[in-house]
Amino acid sequence: MKLEPSVTYSHTLLSNVVSENDIVVDGTVGKGNDTEFLARLVGNQGKVYGFDIQKEAIQKTQERINQNNLNNQVKLINDGHENISNYVNDNIQAAIFNLGYLPGGNKEVITLPETTLKAIQSSLSLLSIGGIVIIVLYYGHPGGEIEKEKVLSFVQSLNQKQYAVLKYEFINQINCPPILIAIQKNDNH
Numbered sequence: 001m002k003l004e005p006s007v008t009y010s011h012t013l014l015s016n017v018v019s020e021n022d023i024v025v026d027g028t029v030g031k032g033n034d035t036e037f038l039a040r041l042v043g044n045q046g047k048v049y050g051f052d053i054q055k056e057a058i059q060k061t062q063e064r065i066n067q068n069n070l071n072n073q074v075k076l077i078n079d080g081h082e083n084i085s086n087y088v089n090d091n092i093q094a095a096i097f098n099l100g101y102l103p104g105g106n107k108e109v110i111t112l113p114e115t116t117l118k119a120i121q122s123s124l125s126l127l128s129i130g131g132i133v134i135i136v137l138y139y140g141h142p143g144g145e146i147e148k149e150k151v152l153s154f155v156q157s158l159n160q161k162q163y164a165v166l167k168y169e170f171i172n173q174i175n176c177p178p179i180l181i182a183i184q185k186n187d188n189h
């Protein structure tokens, strides 16, 4: 057994809570790695709502989804994740946010604290009991540290009776390895 990096651990957690027919959100589509992973978990009767503000990310991911015959269960939306509630009305089983900038893309287009927090709050209000919201925090880039602090301060303030909040982090690595936050909605919510 090898301890998993945050990015793969996010998929391990998702595969434990997401089943066929579920409705889920990918809040930062990027190259579509999480979108494709979620699309396979929910199957062709489920639904993945994917958001990205960059048209190119949406277009490229749509091609990827089409090539893999997953378009029945994926709806990609070229809008900010802060507007999730304009598009998603159902309860969701999971949401994932990979924050920061798109590797290989425009490093100036980054997720921002205010919109990130709004998106996390919207996702929590749509979340089913037992469902999880995952946030992968990258903080090595300009602006990343502020976002990290704001997100951590918000998630630490969540009522423990309503949510279980996990922070997963390698603490002896250089170059700011991403931190994973997982928030699960409790039974007695």
Ligand SMILES: C[S@@+](CC[C@H](N)C(=O)[O-])C[C@H]1O[C@@H](n2cnc3c(N)ncnc32)[C@H](O)[C@@H]1O
Pocket (backbone or CB within 6 Å): 027, 028, 029, 030, 031, 032, 033, 034, 035, 051, 052, 053, 054, 057, 079, 080, 081, 082, 098, 099, 100, 101, 102, 103, 109, 110, 111, 112, 115
């Ligand atoms: C770290 S990348 C995501 C990587 C992605 N999960 C993947 O599998 O490739 C962050 C993405 O967030 C997007 N983004 C930035 N602000 C956003 C917002 N307000 N709403 C939705 N997406 C946003 C960027 O355009 C970028 O593609």
